[in-house]
Amino acid sequence: GEDVEQSLFLSVREGDSSVINCTYTDSSSTYLYWYKQEPGAGLQLLTYIFSNMDMKQDQRLTVLLNKKDKHLSLRIADTQTGDSAIYFCAEAFKAAGNKLTFGGGTRVLVKP
């Protein structure tokens, strides 16, 4: 089945690290993505990880993938007020023609 789940809300203090979690159910997924949506805007691709990787780092962003538990996380180091947004994880799998299945989104609020 295709189901991607995320917690609804995360509050973090400016300068701290944020960790956003995502669980998925399809073990045949090929790529997993993180998108950011700022108010009134479309979704912006942040980063992605291949399903055969455990970790990917890109500047302040670290993606961790635990395939055994079907758990994906996005860590944002030194969180800034500009990081306040909704974050979506998404999985793609070849069996569905590489269509993306999105989680419901996690709203991150960064407090000064």
Added chain:
Amino acid sequence: NAGVTQTPKFQVLKTGQSMTLQCAQDMNHNSMYWYRQDPGMGLRLIYYSASEGTTDKGEVPNGYNVSRLNKREFSLRLESAAPSQTSVYFCASSPITRAEQYFGPGTRLTVT
């Protein structure tokens, strides 16, 4: 490059009216998608076009039709708008070799 563009940005319709949402991409992508985003429900796929000349239903196709006019353009039509179609509509595109999608800024539609 403009990426993915959508028109109009905002629209108000009365129940029963029809309209077409336009989407165009200049990235030479093969696949294009239409999503709707409702509060608390994340993104739901309405229709997609894996390549020029093909279209397929997504998760919530009822009440909509699409046309892949050429490789660049993918339109979404509401023949008889209903209040349940009040939503934010996003168009996206992706290259044939990868699954990541690139999103337009969205169309905010209100049906009264």
